[in-house]
Amino acid sequence: MKYKSQKVAYWFFGLCMLLFALQIIYGFIMGFARIGMDGLHDFIPFNTARAVHTNLLVVWLLTGFMGAAYYIIPEEAQRELISVKWAYVQLISLAVVGVLAIVGYHFNIWEGRKFLEIPRELDFLVVVNVLLFLGLILGTLFKAERRTTTALVLSMGLLFAALLYLPGMIWFDSQVTDSFFRWWVVHLWVEGVWELIMGGILSYLLIKLTGVDREVIEKWLYVIVGLTFLSGLLGTGHHYYYIGVNKIWLIVGGIFSALEPLAFLAMALFAVYMYRKGEKSHPNKIALFWTIGASIVSFIGAGLLGFAHTLPQTNIYTHGTLVTAMHGHYAFWGAYAMIVLAIISYALPNITGRKLYDSTRGHMAFWLSNIGMLGMTVAFGVAGVAQVYMERKMKMDFMDVQNEISIHFVVLLLCATLFTTGITLYILEFIKYGKPTDEALVKE
Template sequence: MKYESQSIAKLYFIAAIGLFVGQILFGVILGLQYVMGDFLFPEIPFNVARMVHTNLLIVWLLFGFMGAAYYLVPEESERELYSPKLAILMFWIFLVAGALTILGYLLVPYATLAEITMNDLLPTMGREFLEQPTITKIGIVIVALAFIFNIGMTILTGRKTVISLVLLTGLVGLAVFFLFSFYNPENLVLDKYFWWFVVHLWVEGVWELIMASLLAFVLIKVTGVDREVIEKWLYIIIAMALISGLIGTGHHFFWIGTPDYWQWLGSIFSALEPIPFFMMTLFAFNVVNKRRREHPNKAATLWALGTAVMAFLGAGVWGFLHTLAPVNFYTHGTQITAAHGHMAFYGAYVMVVLTMISYSMPIMRGQQAANAKAQIVEMWSFWLMTVSMVFITLFLTGAGILQVYLQRYSDTPISFMETQSKVEMFYWMREIAGLVFLIGLIVYIVSFFVKGEEVKMAEAE
């Protein structure tokens, strides 16, 4: 590790992994509730489990991004972090606020939570993914501002690289677009616009910048390919991500009471959205193929390649599958969306954070790479989680197609609940795949504790 302050990332990564475990546990509970409706009822109702599952995902990914930034930025800027103390303080504030929010979801009815957190003063609660009490949202803004100040000052007073500037742009975008969550218009259609300005512009906009910069950083480190080559790729990828992703927001405005022009804009621009992911795969393959060193951290290289491929598959292909307006007429809000959501989040964002952890954690523990045995265990976890996620996606896709046909396409459509009983088999198979994913995650955690002989980098040519 080149700079002492990079080690702050370790705190963030440990918290991220802990919350990741929570997210998956609630995912498994939810999966079971799909087929056994009263499982854990009334202790953990379905709506609460779902809220915890999705909120934990967002929070742990934010922890992951922050940790990744705290590791990456000092190294790229060639200086210590502007304020390590601020980073540690924000870590604890974010962790405590996050934990209290999740406990709030679990321990009191949502309406009571809204009441005791004085949501009526500035109502922002009650929207999917943005269920956090207003006070938590204000906390997130404070943490984000302090984080961006810290990272920004480090970058601006140090060496400026394309990677760090793209990362900073992504992080600033993340903070700015979150501000839309404070506007909660009464008109439901208008509300959807602003809701998507947070959700879509995060995951199909600025998060892609964060992802691309993290991937580029790890690929430079593990392959030794010239920075100039990687930076050129990065420019094209982020340009494509923004060109397609910003107006691509329109694909969320189909069939919800918005003007018809969104069907054209949304269809055309979101048809372009697979391109940045396609290019990321090409970029990762190309860089690994041209590698100038054999880095001992094989696991990190595997995660990096896996990120590119799975992001293309989940975000690119599975997104395109239902993004054209005439198709979305039938598929809107079905299990096909859930299939896309699962693989896209895993492929693009979960995997890029795990890539960063895989690369940096051994270094923060004083090694160039984890020992060979630990890496084998880690690679097992990669395959267990990735293959099970592919199956989760396939089963949800199957459920979605059947749902569309029975509930919306058929000449004699049946009701939503009747359809749910017809697709139950898919939900069972999804649950089994979910359990395998959980096993993969446990194996991943175990990999950090596997002892063995240290591996070293081969001397450069």
């Protein structure tokens, strides 16, 4: 079944591609600055580039999640969105808030709280925007005859993500308290509610791509949701080790965060197992690659590389170094970037009516970006371990160490070029699909 209002998703995906491309540009600005080529320094110093790079990441992923919801919810609920016009209003206001924030950063209008740099005045606009989005999605579900587990998990994830944004908006004079609540947003997003969003999209894609019964797939989804909450909530403690709160968190954070990889392992097993079990072979192989890929790479990036520095005994050395950047890149890439690219690859042929899947360009996009990102992760990792050793073991000066490890950023830039070639191919493919058509979305 297809619904005309699913067309809205296309424009969210388009904005998503644009912001993704911009994010990569700021990554390069930082990479070059790291090897001494810092010509833009006066206008875009490293700290500005960093905030823009990470904020664009979060915004393009959220835009992708919203697009995914606008695509998936009508189909799961078996009805049109309650209002297409308001969905476009939401899209435009989202773009406006994003642009305002990013431009502001270049004029030093921001808060020095990593990942939550958006000034709190602007946060209110974010809230209005997200309320509008949730109103449309939950309203559609509310009016629907059918409410599937997949749709509920996806929208619960989106709703909780919105609620968890609020603790990050409260003003605290104490740095410790501020940091404590900052993690409610940053950690409980990526290691909690975003996992539900990922699980929901994954479940939808597996139902479509493998042909395995919904009942079977959704049973797994419950297990994943359970494992996520069991480990992720108290796992927040792995950010509380040395910030000045009660020492009980050393034990609680250590134990529960060590369990977090289980949820990602379950997702990887889930996807691979369903793929093998499935009898129907869907022609959209590219979407299948991204889907299975996301489940496996997220286990490596989030599960294994997260575990590598999550125990208090290791984190005391690695905290805030490039080891964190290594994990941050591969986890975000595997779990959230790849699942967004998966749903886009699946949705495009259906919205536009053009079946371009299985093209060489599409496969090249997948492999080049993945090999490039793996190389980047290794480069960050080697630089990070060297940094930990020199800075924290040999007690060398911070800046001297940064100088010593700059060679790894040459490698990083080479791998980033490979990565970017892959993403460029992906975006070219996106453009080639062209605009959505009403004919493509006629009810089957």
